[in-house]
Amino acid sequence: MRIIAIAGAAFCTLLWGNPQCYVEGYPGLVASADESALTLTDSTRFPYKNTLPKNSWDETIDHADLATQLSQRYDAGGSVTPPPYLHSPGRLRYQPFFQALYGKNKKEIEKNIVTIEWPTLKGSVKLPVTKIAGVDKKLYAIGQEISKLPKKERIWAEGATTYAYRVIKDTDRLSMHSFGIAIDLAPATTQYWKDEASAETAKIGYKNTMPLSIVRIFEKHGFVWGGRWYHYDTMHFEYRPELLAPSCVVQAR
Numbered sequence: 001m002r003i004i005a006i007a008g009a010a011f012c013t014l015l016w017g018n019p020q021c022y023v024e025g026y027p028g029l030v031a032s033a034d035e036s037a038l039t040l041t042d043s044t045r046f047p048y049k050n051t052l053p054k055n056s057w058d059e060t061i062d063h064a065d066l067a068t069q070l071s072q073r074y075d076a077g078g079s080v081t082p083p084p085y086l087h088s089p090g091r092l093r094y095q096p097f098f099q100a101l102y103g104k105n106k107k108e109i110e111k112n113i114v115t116i117e118w119p120t121l122k123g124s125v126k127l128p129v130t131k132i133a134g135v136d137k138k139l140y141a142i143g144q145e146i147s148k149l150p151k152k153e154r155i156w157a158e159g160a161t162t163y164a165y166r167v168i169k170d171t172d173r174l175s176m177h178s179f180g181i182a183i184d185l186a187p188a189t190t191q192y193w194k195d196e197a198s199a200e201t202a203k204i205g206y207k208n209t210m211p212l213s214i215v216r217i218f219e220k221h222g223f224v225w226g227g228r229w230y231h232y233d234t235m236h237f238e239y240r241p242e243l244l245a246p247s248c249v250v251q252a253r
């Protein structure tokens with residue numbers, strides 16, 4: 001029986017992160033994907049894996065490929081618990097994939113940026129986001145759902161900021177805000193790992209004040225939350241449907 005149980009666990013691990021998560025996560029944008037390559041509907045083709053060294057966390061995050069991007073399971077719908085050491089599902093990103101989807105540079109990205117109404121306690125603000133993959137419609141729907149929450153929870157959706165073409169602090173990697181697919185909430189009262197430690201591999205204590213009610217609304221619409229990262233960024237949400245594709249999540253259980 002023990003052998004069967006171990007084999008079952010290994011099987012589940014292999015199923016998590018299968019290339020079909022991209023096809024399911026980005027309908028109309030990703031045409032096909034397997035262990036060798038991913039092809040977009042515009043025929044752009046990427047190797048699924050590269051051969052760059054990934055022997056350390058720093059090498060892994062610098063050399064991430066499409067397989068690496070799915071290598072850490074995102075616990076959608078989970079409660080707020082400190083993630084295991086270096087478990088930051090969503091932070092491992094293959095940048096050329098996002099550039100192919102949302103725009104290869106600032107000028108191309110901004111051709112796809114539109115504004116949406118985001119409800120606030122006093123009315124609403126306009127936020128710039130991409131229209132690719134229906135991100136604008138999804139973020140609008142998220143705002144509408146959050147506006148129905150009690151005030152003590154809604155207050156954590158104040159001070160929202162979205163599109164900004166910039167690199168991630170202390171790196172040369174583009175922030176997901178650069179593509180118009182990320183939003184920060186309550187920037188003055190949320191928590192960021194770099195305020196406690198600067199090295200990626202440092203031992204960091206977990207902190208969070210973002211209510212789970214808001215997190216779950218985002219996850220329902222394909223956004224992952226930075227509060228489920230060891231390198232926590234609790235104000236931050238980004239559109240990453242490959243980590244939330246229903247069949248991938250179900251298969252992983």
Ligand SMILES: [Zn+2]
Pocket residue numbers: 177182183184235236237
């Ligand atoms: Zn952010």
